[in-house]
Amino acid sequence: MTGCGFFDEPEQPVFAPGIAGEAETDGLVVGHRLMAAGEYELALRAYTRAAARDGLNVDTLSALGSANLRLGRLGQAEDLLRRAAEDAPDFPPAWNNLGVLLMEQGKFAEAAEVFRRAFATDNGNSDAIRQNLALALAKRDGAIYADSQQNQFQLVVRDDGVTVEPL
Numbered sequence: 001m002t003g004c005g006f007f008d009e010p011e012q013p014v015f016a017p018g019i020a021g022e023a024e025t026d027g028l029v030v031g032h033r034l035m036a037a038g039e040y041e042l043a044l045r046a047y048t049r050a051a052a053r054d055g056l057n058v059d060t061l062s063a064l065g066s067a068n069l070r071l072g073r074l075g076q077a078e079d080l081l082r083r084a085a086e087d088a089p090d091f092p093p094a095w096n097n098l099g100v101l102l103m104e105q106g107k108f109a110e111a112a113e114v115f116r117r118a119f120a121t122d123n124g125n126s127d128a129i130r131q132n133l134a135l136a137l138a139k140r141d142g143a144i145y146a147d148s149q150q151n152q153f154q155l156v157v158r159d160d161g162v163t164v165e166p167l
Contacts, residue, residue: 027053031063032157040070058088066097066155069104077101085114092122093156096129099136100153108140128154 027050034043044067051060065080078101084094095118102111115133122129132153 026050028059028063031067035067035070035155035157040067043067044071056083058084058091058094061087062091062094062097063157065094065101066157069097069101069155074101074104078105090121092118092126092129095121096126096132097155099132100155103132103136103139103153108136112136112140126156128156 027046027048031043031046031050034040034046044064047060047063047067051064054060061080061084065077065084068074068077068080078098081094081098081101084091085098088094095114099111099114099118102108102114112133115129115136118129119126119133124130135153
């Protein structure tokens with residue numbers, strides 16, 4: 001009886017599970033999936049765990065900024081996204097997501113320039129960034145859209161070095 005201190009089979013190894021609550025999965029991957037599912041608060045927690053494990057690199061800064069943007073925390077989101085764009089000026093998702101934030105704030109001219117930077121950095125490969133740029137230019141120039149087209153800006157993420165279509 002093992003529970004009473006007796007061990008019937010000395011050759012049988014004892015099983016010791018890992019630390020409870022510790023996951024082997026990548027917090028960024030989990031966060032991206034939660035963002036796609038509309039679970040922004042849970043995504044923010046996953047991104048925070050990733051930042052604690054990996055540090056505040058461009059991926060975690062951009063992800064944290066995007067989650068805060070979706071939660072309506074525009075000040076926090078702006079700080080994080082600007083830092084990500086400054087730390088890695090060749091990272092299209094940070095520029096794109098900063099542009100989305102600027103559109104939310106009504107800063108259409110700056111947003112258009114930021115989307116232009118994202119588009120150039122991505123070599124024009126992302127349809128989402130291209131659409132965001134077109135919408136920002138139209139807003140900046142005063143074009144009128146139907147209500148259904150007002151807020152169709154899309155956040156994007158990077159997966160293994162490739163810009164992935166929207167969150």
